[in-house]
Every structure is written in C-alpha cells, then in structure tokens.
Amino acid sequence: MTENPTGPSHPATGLARVRTLPPWYLLAAGTLVGGLLGGVYGVVEPPEYTATSYVVAVPTAKSDPATATGFAQAYGRVATQLAVLGDAQVWAGVPVTTLKSSVRTETSPDAPMVAITATSTRPDLAADMANAVSRALTRHANDTKDATRVELQQFARATKPSAPSSASPALVGLVGASAGGLLGGLALLARPRRSDEASGRPASVPGPALAGDTHGAL
Known part of the structure; x- marks a missing residue:
C-alpha cells in the first residue's frame, strides 16, 4: 500500500511559523499589544x-x-x-x-x-x-x-486632593507598550534560526569513524 502523494502534509509547527515572520513583526506586535492592554487597564482602573x-x-x-x-x-x-x-x-x-x-x-x-x-x-x-x-x-x-x-x-490637616496621584491612562499605556516591546525583543532573540531542518533536508551529523575505514586510510 502506497501513501497518497496528494494527501495532507504535516501542519507547520509554531516554531516553524515563527521562523517565517519578519524580524520587526515581533517587536511591533509586542509593542502594540502591550500598549493596548496598558491603555485599557488605565481607563478601566479608577484613579486613586x-x-x-x-x-x-x-x-x-x-x-x-x-x-x-x-x-x-x-x-x-x-x-x-x-x-x-x-x-x-x-x-x-x-x-x-x-x-x-x-x-x-x-x-x-x-x-x-x-x-x-x-x-x-x-x-x-x-x-x-x-x-x-x-x-x-x-x-x-x-x-x-x-x-x-x-x-x-x-x-x-489633610486637605482634599485636587488631582489623582495614580498614573494617567496615557502613561499606563506607554508603560505597557514598553513592556510589550521588551517581551517582543526577547522573543526575537529566542527565535529559532533557519536551518536544514526548516528547508526539509535532514541535518548532517558526523558519526564515529569505523576501525576498518581508519586502516584503509592508512
């Protein structure tokens, strides 16, 4: 029984997909997501x-x-x-x-x-x-x-404060964007590099030399 050559191939793993992303993508995505999360938190959280x-x-x-x-x-x-x-x-x-x-x-x-x-x-x-x-x-x-x-x-005596002491939503969003960009940079550093495995070719690994080959060489 032969395998169907037109059958479905193995789905790409998460690591393989990360390899195909452009380098700036992780930085931009991390900054954007962090800024959005920080901004939403700053708006939802009541001022103190x-x-x-x-x-x-x-x-x-x-x-x-x-x-x-x-x-x-x-x-x-x-x-x-x-x-x-x-x-x-x-x-x-x-x-x-x-x-x-x-x-x-x-x-x-x-x-x-x-x-x-x-x-x-x-x-x-x-x-x-x-x-x-x-x-x-x-x-x-x-x-x-x-x-x-x-x-x-x-x-x-303590007086009624006229302005909140907590950070503004804009500042919280900026902090979130910075944290997201940092995480994106760390993910970029940890990103797997392209290799023979990514191109579908098995990586060549040198094996131990055989005794017969050694005598033949001599």
Whole structure:
C-alpha cells in the first residue's frame, strides 16, 4: 500500500511559523499589544487620590527634643495598629480593614514628625481617613503624656486632593507598550534560526569513524 502523494502534509509547527515572520513583526506586535492592554487597564482602573496629614511630637518641660524624636518614631509604628484604627474608623466612617489597607505612615530620624497618608478612589475620603487617624493617634499619645513627657500635636490637616496621584491612562499605556516591546525583543532573540531542518533536508551529523575505514586510510 502506497501513501497518497496528494494527501495532507504535516501542519507547520509554531516554531516553524515563527521562523517565517519578519524580524520587526515581533517587536511591533509586542509593542502594540502591550500598549493596548496598558491603555485599557488605565481607563478601566479608577484613579486613586492621596492625602497626608502631619502630627508633631513636642517635648514637655521635663523632656528634650531627642526624646520627642524617639517617641515620634514609635508613634509612627503605632498609628496603623488596631488600638488607633479602632477609634479612627468612627470619624472616618469606614471599617478598620479599609484603614489598614489604605493608610501608611512615615517618620524621619531627624525630625519629631509623623506623616499619615491615606489613599482612596474618593478624594474626600482620602482626606477624611488621614485626618481621622491623626486625630486618634494624637488622642492616644496624649493620654500617656505625663509618663512619656512628650505631647503630640497636629501640625497640618489633610486637605482634599485636587488631582489623582495614580498614573494617567496615557502613561499606563506607554508603560505597557514598553513592556510589550521588551517581551517582543526577547522573543526575537529566542527565535529559532533557519536551518536544514526548516528547508526539509535532514541535518548532517558526523558519526564515529569505523576501525576498518581508519586502516584503509592508512
């Protein structure tokens, strides 16, 4: 039984198809797809707003600035603990879990100040959360000021942000296009080269020399 010469041939594999693509195709396709995905994400994802309030540790008459700076570092760590956030949720009007995921603090080793930053998709809520946490932290700190000899005071209230802090859709699209172009370049480097196998000819592989051939040559 003979094979049908007109029958279907083996379908081209993915690697064989990649070999036939022009070099610029992968770069262009990766850039285009990455830019589209990034742009869509930037449009669909709601913008985020950030607001920051500041509190400052002030030494009492029986303390010194170095002590106040040290307690400011401690207050920065305490601000996101449940004891403080439990009171702040009442003034912010959001659950503790929301405050836990949306509020962060920053301190400086050279200044007795704590920055309390809140992020939200609503600009007014971002300011409310930052102010609520700073208010709760100030209250807890001043409950023990006779023992710590440090008083916590509000330095600046958070205000409603006028512009989002997250990246714009255009910027997200640009980042996506850059990432897609990079992936396309990596795929281009990993692209198989044309070989005898691509042209249908078996590659010639030298075999081990036989002993008889060696004696005949001699």
